[in-house]
Amino acid sequence: MTEAADWALLGVTSMSAVFTMLYLARSPWWRTQLGKIYLSKSVVLTLVLVQNAVAVWISTDYTGRQSIRFAIYLLGAIVYVPMVWSLLLEQQRDRARRRAACEAARRERQKHVPAVAAEDALED
Numbered sequence: 001m002t003e004a005a006d007w008a009l010l011g012v013t014s015m016s017a018v019f020t021m022l023y024l025a026r027s028p029w030w031r032t033q034l035g036k037i038y039l040s041k042s043v044v045l046t047l048v049l050v051q052n053a054v055a056v057w058i059s060t061d062y063t064g065r066q067s068i069r070f071a072i073y074l075l076g077a078i079v080y081v082p083m084v085w086s087l088l089l090e091q092q093r094d095r096a097r098r099r100a101a102c103e104a105a106r107r108e109r110q111k112h113v114p115a116v117a118a119e120d121a122l123e124d
Helices: 002-026 033-057 065-123
Strands: none
Touching: 002 033, 033 065
């Protein structure tokens, strides 16, 4: 089972690297905040997977491993801070837009309610 897991790690690492390179080279990631976030996340994930694959397939004692691991994991932590912040801000904006849309729909419904009530009063 260990060998199957090692091959699976190599597969997911390869696919992550291919996806990241394609996204970097062929998508206009720089145009939107989401594009920049997605590229950052993809790069960090690929680096983490590459480091793990090297440790599994080559050696856990390769030269500079601890420094490389520290740099990759620190980069990941640093990259995730603005990603979390952007996610929270976007969720707040979405909720504000939904509240505004619901309020506008409620006001629109209320415009019609008094007219119906006035017609009912005239009939009485």
